[in-house]
Amino acid sequence: MGLGGTAQPLRVIHLNGPINSGKSSTGQALAARIADADFIDGDADGLPAHLPEEQRWAGALGRILRQVAGTAAPCLIVAYPLDDTGYRRLRAACVARGAALSVVTLAPPLDVALGARGGRGPDAEEQARIRAMYAEGYHSRAFSDVTLDNAGMTPDEAALRILAALDHARGAAHHARH
Numbered sequence: 001m002g003l004g005g006t007a008q009p010l011r012v013i014h015l016n017g018p019i020n021s022g023k024s025s026t027g028q029a030l031a032a033r034i035a036d037a038d039f040i041d042g043d044a045d046g047l048p049a050h051l052p053e054e055q056r057w058a059g060a061l062g063r064i065l066r067q068v069a070g071t072a073a074p075c076l077i078v079a080y081p082l083d084d085t086g087y088r089r090l091r092a093a094c095v096a097r098g099a100a101l102s103v104v105t106l107a108p109p110l111d112v113a114l115g116a117r118g119g120r121g122p123d124a125e126e127q128a129r130i131r132a133m134y135a136e137g138y139h140s141r142a143f144s145d146v147t148l149d150n151a152g153m154t155p156d157e158a159a160l161r162i163l164a165a166l167d168h169a170r171g172a173a174h175h176a177r178h
Contacts, residue, residue, distance in 0.1 A: 010099035011075045012068060013166070014090060016082045016141060017106035018133035020113045020122050022150050022158060023079035026106060029155035030162060031077040038073040040064055042080025061086055068093045081133065087143045104162050107139035108151035 013030065015023040024041050031039035042064045051059070064078055068090070082090065082103070094101040108117075113130050115121060122130060133139075140147065146165040150158040 008074055010068070010071065010073075010094075010097055012078065012090075012094055012099050012101045013075065013162070014078045014080070014082065014101065014103045015106060016080070016103055016138065016144065018081060018113055018138040019126055019130050020117055021106040021108055021139070022117060022155060023081070023106055025118050025155040026150065026158045026162070027077045027079040029159040031075075033159055033163060034075050034077070036073055037075040037077050038067075038071060040067055040076060040078045040080075042078055061089065065089060065093045068097055068099060081138050082141065082143075083136070083138070084141075084143070087141070091143075102145045102166050103141070103143055104146045104148060104166070105139065105141050105144040106150050106158070107147050108149055110134050110139075112151040 015027050015030070017023050024043070027039050027041070031037040040063075042060050060080065064080055067076060067078075080086070087103070091101060093099075110131070113134070114127050146162060148158060148161055148165070150161075153161070
């Protein structure tokens with residue numbers, strides 16, 4: 001609770017990036033460092049496999065947007081690859097909720113994302129999608145508040161860097177207003 005007994009506004013930290021960039025493992029490490037944070041792995045797992053992939057990803061984003069609208073947690077950490085349309089939908093949901101949104105893009109070099117990370121290497125289909133996501137710009141989104149090359153970092157090290165960068169950005173914004 002904030003001053004006067006009012007609840008703090010929701011804070012959403014969205015981890016963007018291509019497949020195998022470390023969104024899920026970094027998101028879990030970040031959520032462990034923020035009191036009462038909930039983590040949402042926004043992948044399309046758990047959605048009916050018979051659906052076309054585009055519909056499965058749309059369903060995953062819908063699940064994220066419902067969480068933003070209805071969570072009681074003070075902070076949501078979300079791992080999901082955003083395109084411009086997805087970002088606009090997420091931002092609109094955050095505005096409607098009165099939530100503060102920060103987007104962090106994880107951007108290891110392509111050769112790192114194509115390799116074994118987190119205990120397994122991507123199969124040929126995933127490697128093709130990773131290449132396509134880099135070509136589509138998922139590693140360098142203009143809407144990102146922070147872009148981090150997390151190659152060679154543990155998820156915990158990346159989480160610490162993200163927290164420092166977001167704290168720095170909030171401090172700079174505060175000083176610019178005053």
